[in-house]
Amino acid sequence: MGAYSAIPLDASSNGAESVTAISAVPDSAAGESTSIATGSAAADPDGTGTGESVPPYATAPRERTPATALTRGLGWLFFVGGLVGAVLGIAGLHVEITVAGLILACTAGLILLKLRSDSVVREPDF
Numbered sequence: 148m149g150a151y152s153a154i155p156l157d158a159s160s161n162g163a164e165s166v167t168a169i170s171a172v173p174d175s176a177a178g179e180s181t182s183i184a185t186g187s188a189a190a191d192p193d194g195t196g197t198g199e200s201v202p203p204y205a206t207a208p209r210e211r212t213p214a215t216a217l218t219r220g221l222g223w224l225f226f227v228g229g230l231v232g233a234v235l236g237i238a239g240l241h242v243e244i245t246v247a248g249l250i251l252a253c254t255a256g257l258i259l260l261k262l263r264s265d266s267v268v269r270e271p272d273f
Contacts, residue, residue, distance in 0.1 A: 219262060225255035 229252025236245030 215262075215266075219259070222255050222259045222262065226252055226259060229253070229255055 229248045229250070232248030233245050233252060234248075236242070236248055
């Protein structure tokens with residue numbers, strides 16, 4: 148964890164990070180609706196704080212096809228090209244080049260994020 152981590156370290160877990168999970172399940176008949184449970188990261192196999200493991204089909208990556216590899220490669224090319232164009236525009240004090248480079252880099256970055264979120268197989272609907 149970084150120097151500004153909001154998650155405290157648990158002294159009893161021998162250096163493992165402490166995981167805090169908040170659940171909305173009632174704790175008692177008195178109607179408490181929120182509870183905070185703390186456990187060590189070693190007892191949490193999937194890192195979600197629930198203590199349950201994730202089914203393999205929910206996180207298995209899809210096959211990489213040549214079209215996917217080409218799309219990602221072009222996305223990274225446009226992203227880096229936009230950043231380079233923005234830096235050159237700033238260095239040359241050209242506002243239009245800077246703005247065009249930033250628009251290109253932001254658009255390519257959003258497309259790369261979309262491709263990344265689509266690369267994980269979703270849980271099938273039963």
